[in-house]
Amino acid sequence: MNNLDIVGICDHNSAENVMATQKIGQREKIAVIGGIEAASQEEVHVLALFDNVKELFECQEIIYEKLSGFNDEKVFGKQLIINENNEVTGSNDRLLIGATSLSLQKIVQTICSLGGLTIASHIDRGSFSIIAQLGFIPEGLLLDALELSLNYKHRTTCFAGRGANPELYGFPLVTFSDAHFLKDIGKSFTIFLMEEASIGEIKKALSGEDGRKVII
Amino acid sequence: MKLHQIVKELGLEVKSKVSNLDKEVSGGYASDLLSDVIANAKKDNIWITLQIHQNIVGVGTLKELIGIIIVNGREPEKETLKKAEEENIPIMVTELPAFEIIGKLYRMLGGC
Numbered sequence: 634m635n636n637l638d639i640v641g642i643c644d645h646n647s648a649e650n651v652m653a654t655q656k657i658g659q660r661e662k663i664a665v666i667g668g669i670e671a672a673s674q675e676e677v678h679v680l681a682l683f684d685n686v687k688e689l690f691e692c693q694e695i696i697y698e699k700l701s702g703f704n705d706e707k708v709f710g711k712q713l714i715i716n717e718n719n720e721v722t723g724s725n726d727r728l729l730i731g732a733t734s735l736s737l738q739k740i741v742q743t744i745c746s747l748g749g750l751t752i753a754s755h756i757d758r759g760s761f762s763i764i765a766q767l768g769f770i771p772e773g774l775l776l777d778a779l780e781l782s783l784n785y786k787h788r789t790t791c792f793a794g795r796g797a798n799p800e801l802y803g804f805p806l807v808t809f810s811d812a813h814f815l816k817d818i819g820k821s822f823t824i825f826l827m828e829e830a831s832i833g834e835i836k837k838a839l840s841g842e843d844g845r846k847v848i849i
Numbered sequence: 850m851k852l853h854q855i856v857k858e859l860g861l862e863v864k865s866k867v868s869n870l871d872k873e874v875s876g877g878y879a880s881d882l883l884s885d886v887i888a889n890a891k892k893d894n895i896w897i898t899l900q901i902h903q904n905i906v907g908v909g910t911l912k913e914l915i916g917i918i919i920v921n922g923r924e925p926e927k928e929t930l931k932k933a934e935e936e937n938i939p940i941m942v943t944e945l946p947a948f949e950i951i952g953k954l955y956r957m958l959g960g961c
Binding site: 672674675676702705708709728730731732759760 | 882883884887888900901902904907910911
Protein backbone atom coordinates (compact mmCIF):
# COMPACT_ATOMS: atom_id res chain seq x y z
CA MET A 634 0.00 0.00 0.00
CA ASN A 635 2.95 2.32 -0.72
CA ASN A 636 3.72 2.77 3.00
CA LEU A 637 0.62 4.83 3.72
CA ASP A 638 -0.48 5.09 7.37
CA ILE A 639 -3.87 6.56 6.58
CA VAL A 640 -6.23 6.28 3.64
CA GLY A 641 -9.52 8.04 3.05
CA ILE A 642 -12.35 6.30 1.21
CA CYS A 643 -14.53 8.78 -0.64
CA ASP A 644 -16.82 7.33 -3.27
CA HIS A 645 -18.92 9.69 -5.39
CA ASN A 646 -22.05 10.60 -3.44
CA SER A 647 -21.95 7.38 -1.39
CA ALA A 648 -20.28 5.74 1.60
CA GLU A 649 -21.56 2.18 1.39
CA ASN A 650 -18.11 0.61 1.03
CA VAL A 651 -16.53 2.44 3.97
CA MET A 652 -17.22 0.02 6.80
CA ALA A 653 -15.84 -3.00 4.98
CA THR A 654 -12.68 -1.06 4.16
CA GLN A 655 -12.35 0.05 7.78
CA LYS A 656 -12.55 -3.59 8.94
CA ILE A 657 -9.73 -4.48 6.58
CA GLY A 658 -7.82 -1.41 7.74
CA GLN A 659 -8.05 -2.64 11.36
CA ARG A 660 -6.70 -6.00 10.26
CA GLU A 661 -3.85 -4.51 8.21
CA LYS A 662 -3.05 -1.73 10.71
CA ILE A 663 -3.88 1.11 8.30
CA ALA A 664 -6.19 3.86 9.52
CA VAL A 665 -9.18 4.26 7.20
CA ILE A 666 -11.10 7.50 7.38
CA GLY A 667 -14.58 7.24 5.92
CA GLY A 668 -15.91 9.90 3.63
CA ILE A 669 -17.90 10.87 0.59
CA GLU A 670 -17.02 12.93 -2.48
CA ALA A 671 -20.20 14.98 -2.82
CA ALA A 672 -21.16 16.67 -6.09
CA SER A 673 -22.97 19.99 -5.69
CA GLN A 674 -25.56 21.31 -8.14
CA GLU A 675 -22.81 23.47 -9.62
CA GLU A 676 -20.89 20.20 -10.22
CA VAL A 677 -18.22 21.13 -7.71
CA HIS A 678 -16.76 18.10 -5.96
CA VAL A 679 -16.20 18.31 -2.20
CA LEU A 680 -14.63 15.72 0.08
CA ALA A 681 -16.50 15.11 3.34
CA LEU A 682 -14.61 13.07 5.95
CA PHE A 683 -15.86 11.91 9.33
CA ASP A 684 -14.56 10.14 12.45
CA ASN A 685 -17.74 8.12 12.91
CA VAL A 686 -20.00 6.23 10.54
CA LYS A 687 -23.08 7.70 12.25
CA GLU A 688 -22.38 11.19 10.90
CA LEU A 689 -21.02 9.75 7.66
CA PHE A 690 -24.27 7.92 6.96
CA GLU A 691 -26.34 10.96 7.95
CA CYS A 692 -24.41 12.87 5.31
CA GLN A 693 -24.99 10.07 2.84
CA GLU A 694 -28.75 10.14 3.45
CA ILE A 695 -28.88 13.89 2.86
CA ILE A 696 -27.01 13.40 -0.39
CA TYR A 697 -29.15 10.45 -1.48
CA GLU A 698 -32.31 12.46 -0.90
CA LYS A 699 -31.10 15.13 -3.31
CA LEU A 700 -29.57 12.86 -5.93
CA SER A 701 -31.81 11.79 -8.77
CA GLY A 702 -31.37 9.38 -11.66
CA PHE A 703 -30.33 5.77 -12.03
CA ASN A 704 -27.02 4.33 -13.05
CA ASP A 705 -26.57 2.91 -16.53
CA GLU A 706 -24.08 0.06 -16.07
CA LYS A 707 -23.31 -0.15 -19.77
CA VAL A 708 -22.16 3.47 -19.81
CA PHE A 709 -20.77 4.10 -16.33
CA GLY A 710 -19.91 0.61 -15.10
CA LYS A 711 -21.15 -1.38 -12.12
CA GLN A 712 -21.46 0.19 -8.69
CA LEU A 713 -20.85 -2.77 -6.40
CA ILE A 714 -21.07 -2.99 -2.64
CA ILE A 715 -18.43 -5.38 -1.34
CA ASN A 716 -17.75 -6.77 2.13
CA GLU A 717 -14.43 -7.28 3.93
CA ASN A 718 -14.16 -10.79 2.46
CA ASN A 719 -14.23 -9.41 -1.06
CA GLU A 720 -17.76 -10.72 -1.61
CA VAL A 721 -20.27 -8.68 -3.54
CA THR A 722 -23.21 -8.02 -1.26
CA GLY A 723 -25.18 -5.65 -3.42
CA SER A 724 -25.18 -2.95 -5.99
CA ASN A 725 -25.99 0.77 -5.86
CA ASP A 726 -28.54 1.75 -8.50
CA ARG A 727 -28.33 5.49 -8.00
CA LEU A 728 -26.65 7.75 -10.54
CA LEU A 729 -23.62 8.26 -8.30
CA ILE A 730 -21.73 10.00 -11.09
CA GLY A 731 -24.45 12.64 -11.16
CA ALA A 732 -24.79 15.89 -9.26
CA THR A 733 -27.07 16.51 -6.27
CA SER A 734 -29.48 19.40 -6.20
CA LEU A 735 -27.64 20.72 -3.13
CA SER A 736 -25.75 23.96 -3.56
CA LEU A 737 -22.06 24.02 -2.70
CA GLN A 738 -22.88 26.28 0.24
CA LYS A 739 -25.46 23.80 1.53
CA ILE A 740 -23.10 20.83 1.22
CA VAL A 741 -20.32 22.60 3.08
CA GLN A 742 -22.74 23.74 5.82
CA THR A 743 -24.06 20.19 6.16
CA ILE A 744 -20.60 18.66 6.54
CA CYS A 745 -19.66 21.34 9.09
CA SER A 746 -22.81 20.82 11.13
CA LEU A 747 -22.07 17.08 11.26
CA GLY A 748 -18.55 17.77 12.54
CA GLY A 749 -16.81 16.58 9.42
CA LEU A 750 -13.78 17.74 7.48
CA THR A 751 -14.53 19.66 4.27
CA ILE A 752 -12.01 19.71 1.45
CA ALA A 753 -12.60 21.18 -2.02
CA SER A 754 -11.53 18.41 -4.40
CA HIS A 755 -8.67 18.70 -6.92
CA ILE A 756 -8.97 22.48 -7.34
CA ASP A 757 -6.29 22.49 -10.01
CA ARG A 758 -8.25 20.22 -12.30
CA GLY A 759 -10.20 21.55 -15.25
CA SER A 760 -13.41 19.77 -14.37
CA PHE A 761 -15.56 19.34 -11.27
CA SER A 762 -13.31 21.61 -9.25
CA ILE A 763 -14.46 24.73 -7.44
CA ILE A 764 -12.16 26.92 -9.52
CA ALA A 765 -13.15 25.34 -12.84
CA GLN A 766 -16.87 25.51 -12.07
CA LEU A 767 -17.12 28.87 -10.27
CA GLY A 768 -13.88 30.60 -11.17
CA PHE A 769 -13.30 31.64 -7.56
CA ILE A 770 -13.91 30.52 -3.97
CA PRO A 771 -17.04 32.22 -2.59
CA GLU A 772 -16.45 34.52 0.38
CA GLY A 773 -17.05 32.86 3.72
CA LEU A 774 -17.19 29.27 2.44
CA LEU A 775 -16.20 27.13 5.43
CA LEU A 776 -13.66 24.87 3.75
CA ASP A 777 -10.96 23.22 5.87
CA ALA A 778 -8.56 22.79 2.96
CA LEU A 779 -8.12 22.73 -0.80
CA GLU A 780 -6.93 19.56 -2.48
CA LEU A 781 -4.37 19.65 -5.27
CA SER A 782 -4.41 16.70 -7.64
CA LEU A 783 -1.47 14.46 -8.39
CA ASN A 784 -1.02 16.48 -11.58
CA TYR A 785 0.08 19.34 -9.39
CA LYS A 786 2.39 17.14 -7.37
CA HIS A 787 4.07 15.79 -10.45
CA ARG A 788 3.75 19.04 -12.38
CA THR A 789 2.33 17.09 -15.30
CA THR A 790 -0.30 19.68 -16.09
CA CYS A 791 -0.27 23.38 -15.57
CA PHE A 792 -3.54 25.21 -15.40
CA ALA A 793 -2.67 28.85 -15.53
CA GLY A 794 -4.30 30.63 -12.63
CA ARG A 795 -5.85 27.60 -10.99
CA GLY A 796 -2.77 25.54 -10.40
CA ALA A 797 -0.18 28.28 -10.56
CA ASN A 798 -0.39 29.78 -7.06
CA PRO A 799 -2.91 27.83 -4.99
CA GLU A 800 -1.63 29.28 -1.71
CA LEU A 801 -3.07 32.63 -2.81
CA TYR A 802 -6.58 31.35 -2.11
CA GLY A 803 -5.77 31.50 1.58
CA PHE A 804 -6.66 27.95 2.56
CA PRO A 805 -4.48 25.10 3.81
CA LEU A 806 -3.42 22.81 0.96
CA VAL A 807 -3.41 19.03 0.77
CA THR A 808 -2.82 16.55 -2.01
CA PHE A 809 -4.18 13.04 -2.43
CA SER A 810 -4.18 10.44 -5.18
CA ASP A 811 -7.92 10.58 -5.94
CA ALA A 812 -7.37 6.97 -6.97
CA HIS A 813 -10.20 5.49 -9.01
CA PHE A 814 -8.11 2.34 -9.54
CA LEU A 815 -6.03 0.32 -7.06
CA LYS A 816 -2.82 1.02 -8.93
CA ASP A 817 -3.21 4.75 -8.37
CA ILE A 818 -3.40 4.62 -4.56
CA GLY A 819 -0.55 6.59 -3.03
CA LYS A 820 0.48 8.33 -6.25
CA SER A 821 0.08 11.54 -4.33
CA PHE A 822 -0.11 11.90 -0.57
CA THR A 823 0.16 14.38 2.26
CA ILE A 824 2.20 14.09 5.44
CA PHE A 825 0.36 15.04 8.61
CA LEU A 826 2.38 15.53 11.78
CA MET A 827 -0.20 14.74 14.44
CA GLU A 828 -1.10 12.50 17.38
CA GLU A 829 -3.59 10.20 15.68
CA ALA A 830 -5.69 9.73 12.56
CA SER A 831 -8.73 11.76 13.55
CA ILE A 832 -10.66 14.67 12.07
CA GLY A 833 -9.84 16.84 15.08
CA GLU A 834 -6.11 16.17 14.72
CA ILE A 835 -6.22 16.76 10.95
CA LYS A 836 -7.95 20.10 11.53
CA LYS A 837 -5.22 21.09 14.00
CA ALA A 838 -2.53 20.05 11.54
CA LEU A 839 -4.21 22.11 8.78
CA SER A 840 -4.24 25.20 10.97
CA GLY A 841 -0.80 24.54 12.41
CA GLU A 842 -2.12 24.34 15.98
CA ASP A 843 -0.29 22.82 18.98
CA GLY A 844 2.72 21.75 16.95
CA ARG A 845 0.69 19.80 14.37
CA LYS A 846 1.65 20.33 10.76
CA VAL A 847 0.90 19.46 7.12
CA ILE A 848 3.62 18.82 4.55
CA ILE A 849 2.87 18.46 0.81
CA MET B 850 -30.32 17.93 -41.54
CA LYS B 851 -27.39 15.50 -41.60
CA LEU B 852 -24.42 15.96 -39.31
CA HIS B 853 -21.92 16.10 -42.18
CA GLN B 854 -23.81 19.07 -43.67
CA ILE B 855 -23.55 20.89 -40.37
CA VAL B 856 -19.84 20.10 -40.14
CA LYS B 857 -19.29 21.48 -43.64
CA GLU B 858 -21.40 24.63 -43.33
CA LEU B 859 -20.13 25.62 -39.91
CA GLY B 860 -16.52 24.73 -40.68
CA LEU B 861 -16.24 22.39 -37.71
CA GLU B 862 -13.08 20.37 -37.18
CA VAL B 863 -13.92 16.72 -36.53
CA LYS B 864 -11.34 15.62 -33.96
CA SER B 865 -12.34 12.00 -33.35
CA LYS B 866 -12.02 9.27 -35.99
CA VAL B 867 -15.67 8.30 -36.40
CA SER B 868 -17.77 6.86 -39.15
CA ASN B 869 -21.25 8.13 -38.57
CA LEU B 870 -21.53 11.67 -39.82
CA ASP B 871 -24.48 10.67 -41.97
CA LYS B 872 -27.01 10.72 -39.15
CA GLU B 873 -29.98 13.06 -38.96
CA VAL B 874 -29.76 15.74 -36.28
CA SER B 875 -32.91 16.11 -34.18
CA GLY B 876 -31.99 19.40 -32.56
CA GLY B 877 -29.41 20.90 -30.24
CA TYR B 878 -28.73 21.34 -26.54
CA ALA B 879 -26.31 23.75 -24.93
CA SER B 880 -25.02 23.34 -21.40
CA ASP B 881 -21.78 22.97 -19.49
CA LEU B 882 -23.29 21.07 -16.59
CA LEU B 883 -23.34 17.34 -17.26
CA SER B 884 -26.22 16.83 -14.85
CA ASP B 885 -28.26 19.33 -16.85
CA VAL B 886 -27.54 17.53 -20.13
CA ILE B 887 -28.41 14.20 -18.53
CA ALA B 888 -31.73 15.66 -17.38
CA ASN B 889 -32.71 17.59 -20.50
CA ALA B 890 -30.96 16.68 -23.76
CA LYS B 891 -32.83 14.55 -26.27
CA LYS B 892 -31.77 11.63 -28.45
CA ASP B 893 -29.87 12.65 -31.58
CA ASN B 894 -29.33 16.18 -30.28
CA ILE B 895 -26.05 17.92 -30.98
CA TRP B 896 -24.50 19.05 -27.70
CA ILE B 897 -22.63 22.36 -27.56
CA THR B 898 -20.27 22.73 -24.61
CA LEU B 899 -16.88 23.98 -23.48
CA GLN B 900 -16.21 20.82 -21.46
CA ILE B 901 -13.31 18.78 -22.81
CA HIS B 902 -12.98 15.94 -20.27
CA GLN B 903 -13.82 12.33 -21.04
CA ASN B 904 -17.04 12.28 -19.05
CA ILE B 905 -18.74 14.16 -21.88
CA VAL B 906 -18.49 10.97 -23.95
CA GLY B 907 -20.25 8.97 -21.24
CA VAL B 908 -23.05 11.51 -21.24
CA GLY B 909 -23.17 11.44 -25.04
CA THR B 910 -23.59 7.66 -25.00
CA LEU B 911 -26.13 7.75 -22.18
CA LYS B 912 -28.33 10.28 -23.95
CA GLU B 913 -27.65 8.91 -27.47
CA LEU B 914 -26.44 12.28 -28.66
CA ILE B 915 -25.42 12.62 -32.26
CA GLY B 916 -22.23 14.50 -31.53
CA ILE B 917 -20.54 17.09 -29.36
CA ILE B 918 -19.32 20.51 -30.50
CA ILE B 919 -16.64 22.03 -28.29
CA VAL B 920 -16.39 25.81 -28.44
CA ASN B 921 -13.69 28.50 -28.27
CA GLY B 922 -11.22 26.29 -30.11
CA ARG B 923 -10.69 24.26 -26.96
CA GLU B 924 -8.71 21.07 -27.40
CA PRO B 925 -10.45 17.90 -26.20
CA GLU B 926 -8.33 15.75 -23.88
CA LYS B 927 -6.59 12.69 -25.35
CA GLU B 928 -8.72 10.37 -23.22
CA THR B 929 -11.86 12.09 -24.47
CA LEU B 930 -11.00 11.39 -28.11
CA LYS B 931 -10.03 7.80 -27.31
CA LYS B 932 -13.34 7.18 -25.58
CA ALA B 933 -15.24 9.00 -28.33
CA GLU B 934 -13.75 6.68 -30.92
CA GLU B 935 -14.66 3.64 -28.83
CA GLU B 936 -18.23 4.88 -28.47
CA ASN B 937 -18.42 6.28 -32.02
CA ILE B 938 -19.46 9.75 -30.86
CA PRO B 939 -18.12 12.54 -33.08
CA ILE B 940 -16.25 15.27 -31.22
CA MET B 941 -16.09 18.47 -33.24
CA VAL B 942 -14.42 21.76 -32.44
CA THR B 943 -15.30 25.30 -33.45
CA GLU B 944 -13.18 28.39 -32.94
CA LEU B 945 -16.35 30.37 -32.29
CA PRO B 946 -17.73 31.11 -28.83
CA ALA B 947 -20.93 29.33 -27.74
CA PHE B 948 -23.26 32.25 -28.36
CA GLU B 949 -22.27 32.51 -32.02
CA ILE B 950 -22.12 28.83 -32.93
CA ILE B 951 -25.46 28.18 -31.25
CA GLY B 952 -27.04 31.06 -33.17
CA LYS B 953 -25.78 29.75 -36.49
CA LEU B 954 -26.79 26.16 -35.68
CA TYR B 955 -30.23 27.23 -34.47
CA ARG B 956 -30.85 29.04 -37.76
CA MET B 957 -29.60 26.07 -39.78
CA LEU B 958 -31.95 23.72 -37.96
CA GLY B 959 -34.89 26.00 -38.81
CA GLY B 960 -35.16 27.64 -35.43
CA CYS B 961 -35.72 31.19 -36.60
